[in-house]
Amino acid sequence: MLEIDALAACLSSPACLVNQTTTGLIIGMLLFLVASGVTLIFGVLHVINFAHGSFYMLGAYFAYTAYITTGNYFVAAAAGALGAAICGIVFERLIISRVYGQNVLMQLLVCYAFILIVDDLVKIIWGAEYLSMGIPAEFRLPPYRIAGGFVPPFYLFMVAMAVIIGLGSLWIVTRTRFGKIVRAAAHNASMVSALGIRVQLYFAALFGLGCALAGVAGALAAPVRSLTPGMGLGILVESFIVTVIGGMGSIPGAFLAAIILGLTRSIGSVGFPLFVDGAMFMIMALVLIFRPTGLLGQGTLR
Amino acid sequence: MTTDVILAVEGVDVFYGASKILFGVELQVERGRTLALLGRNGAGKSTTLKAIAGIAPPRTGTVRLGGVDLAGSRPDIIARAGIGYVPEDRQVFPLHSVEDNLMIGAKKGPQGQDYWTLATVYETFPILAGMKERRAGLMSGGEQQMLTIARTLMGNPEVLLLDEPSEGLAPIIVQAIAQLIRTLRKMGVTIVLAEQNMHFCLGISEDAAVIDKGHIVYRDTIQGLRANEAVTKRYLAL
Ligand SMILES: Nc1ncnc2c1ncn2[C@@H]1O[C@H](COP(=O)(O)OP(=O)(O)OP(=O)(O)O)[C@@H](O)[C@H]1O
Ligand SMILES: [Mg+2]
Numbered sequence: 272m273l274e275i276d277a278l279a280a281c282l283s284s285p286a287c288l289v290n291q292t293t294t295g296l297i298i299g300m301l302l303f304l305v306a307s308g309v310t311l312i313f314g315v316l317h318v319i320n321f322a323h324g325s326f327y328m329l330g331a332y333f334a335y336t337a338y339i340t341t342g343n344y345f346v347a348a349a350a351g352a353l354g355a356a357i358c359g360i361v362f363e364r365l366i367i368s369r370v371y372g373q374n375v376l377m378q379l380l381v382c383y384a385f386i387l388i389v390d391d392l393v394k395i396i397w398g399a400e401y402l403s404m405g406i407p408a409e410f411r412l413p414p415y416r417i418a419g420g421f422v423p424p425f426y427l428f429m430v431a432m433a434v435i436i437g438l439g440s441l442w443i444v445t446r447t448r449f450g451k452i453v454r455a456a457a458h459n460a461s462m463v464s465a466l467g468i469r470v471q472l473y474f475a476a477l478f479g480l481g482c483a484l485a486g487v488a489g490a491l492a493a494p495v496r497s498l499t500p501g502m503g504l505g506i507l508v509e510s511f512i513v514t515v516i517g518g519m520g521s522i523p524g525a526f527l528a529a530i531i532l533g534l535t536r537s538i539g540s541v542g543f544p545l546f547v548d549g550a551m552f553m554i555m556a557l558v559l560i561f562r563p564t565g566l567l568g569q570g571t572l573r
Numbered sequence: 574m575t576t577d578v579i580l581a582v583e584g585v586d587v588f589y590g591a592s593k594i595l596f597g598v599e600l601q602v603e604r605g606r607t608l609a610l611l612g613r614n615g616a617g618k619s620t621t622l623k624a625i626a627g628i629a630p631p632r633t634g635t636v637r638l639g640g641v642d643l644a645g646s647r648p649d650i651i652a653r654a655g656i657g658y659v660p661e662d663r664q665v666f667p668l669h670s671v672e673d674n675l676m677i678g679a680k681k682g683p684q685g686q687d688y689w690t691l692a693t694v695y696e697t698f699p700i701l702a703g704m705k706e707r708r709a710g711l712m713s714g715g716e717q718q719m720l721t722i723a724r725t726l727m728g729n730p731e732v733l734l735l736d737e738p739s740e741g742l743a744p745i746i747v748q749a750i751a752q753l754i755r756t757l758r759k760m761g762v763t764i765v766l767a768e769q770n771m772h773f774c775l776g777i778s779e780d781a782a783v784i785d786k787g788h789i790v791y792r793d794t795i796q797g798l799r800a801n802e803a804v805t806k807r808y809l810a811l
Contacts (some may be wrong), residue, residue, distance in 0.1 A: 448676065451669060451676065452677055454669070455666040455677050459664055461628060462666075463677065464647070464648040464651060465628060466677060466678045466680075466725065467647075467649050467678075467680050468649055470649065563653045
């Protein structure tokens with residue numbers, strides 16, 4: 272099962288290391304963006320958004336259509352984020368807000384129904400077959416050569432975007448008036464409301480922000496992955512693993528865990544190709560045993 | 574005698590689940606005056622304030638602020654209409670700094686009043702000015718009580734509902750809070766003060782209402798109440 276030779280060969284070759292690390296990083300960055308949305312929403316609203324993968328998918332499809340129509344990838348990425356945010360706000364107001372504080376099974380059921388509906392809507396609008404966007408025109412440049420490995424410019428862009436957006440969300444949550452209100456409301460919504468603040472709007476906006484993170488991840492994934500109805504499920508499961516490893520409610524934790532998982536995935540595909548998923552779950556199990564609140568989690572959003 | 578009733582509560586019934594807690598509660602509060610709402614443990618003082626603030630919405634009855642009925646509105650709408658509520662259990666945001674607690678309460682009053690800002694609050698509450706960056710959860714009970722009052726004032730309310738601000742605090746802090754309420758009164762803030770302790774209210778409020786088992790049983794000036802031994806004995810166990 273363990274391909275020791277292949278692993279050793281890769282680890283001792285700078286080119287292979289560069290390639291696998293870059294691949295690992297971009298997997299990690301997509302996971303990070305999706306997971307930070309999950310973690311934000313959970314940290315504030317105490318609800319697990321099982322439908323989060325659907326917003327990743329919607330982000331990818333919106334970006335695809337926007338790119339086809341405008342030919343501009345930056346417009347496409349913005350459309351992915353914005354479109355997912357709007358869908359998220361509608362979903363929050365009309366559906367998920369009705370099951371806040373209820374049995375988690377009820378929340379799961381509601382989200383699962385939503386996932387099925389959105390998957391079918393995507394089939395109706397964009398078709399059931401695979402779509403592929405390809406590397407956007409802006410990034411069709413020769414790859415950088417680093418230590419014999421190849422790094423496509425778009426990959427660097429993805430990593431930079433994920434880091435900037437991650438820091439941006441952290442800033443919004445910890446430094447802005449919006450973030451301060453939302454964190455206070457996470458602890459004591461009724462007191463915040465008695466101070467004259469329309470808490471429901473803040474909750475909807477926070478949910479929209481979380482979905483925008485998933486949407487932008489979808490938009491960043493669109494050029495490098497194929498689009499298909501149901502594409503949200505895989506990333507949903509992995510982003511939950513990231514959230515649990517990093518610690519529920521912790522954005523830096525999600526970042527750390529996403530990089531660990533991304534690298535496990537890319538290095539694992541060389542060294543233990545049959546046990547990549549197993550390894551990810553094993554890491555999660557170990558974290559749960561030795562640090563149940565996750566690597567950087569404190570059990571609540573601070 | 575001219576009266577300028579700013580807050581009028583009429584026929585308010587409140588239920589918690591199936592149990593009826595308030596029975597046709599009536600209160601009139603005149604602009605710029607302080608009304609003490611007195612009653613024993615469990616009499617319904619907190620529930621009355623929560624009914625006014627919209628946290629325990631009345632099933633029937635009206636809560637008029639300057640003639641506009643707010644009964645049944647959401648708490649945030651009532652707060653923006655000019656009613657500031659300070660809960661009995663303080664409810665600071667424990668992980669936020671003192672200044673962030675204050676800023677979360679910041680807004681203009683319904684007529685654009687903007688007297689209360691960080692600067693005026695720190696002037697009136699020098700104790701808070703010395704601990705702007707401290708986490709509210711680490712403050713003492715008395716400091717937290719000051720902070721909750723200040724946080725609500727940051728919203729420039731026309732009527733301030735204070736629920737047992739002296740509860741569980743050392744006598745010296747109680748004195749400081751009494752002094753603070755007198756200052757607010759001098760500034761013209763209209764106050765409803767829920768209290769068990771009539772003596773705490775004596776130098777603070779002009780008017781008094783006594784509540785018992787969810788019924789308003791007596792209304793007078795605070796001096797009139799103090800002189801009425803039958804009522805204080807029966808309803809306030811004094
Ligand atoms: N959330 C609730 N659910 C059910 N009953 C409640 C609830 N809150 C209060 N009560 C009941 O309502 C009645 C009035 O309570 P309230 O808190 O208004 O009294 P109070 O006059 O403020 O008393 P205290 O001086 O102890 O603060 C009490 O009998 C109490 O047990
Ligand atoms: Mg009470």
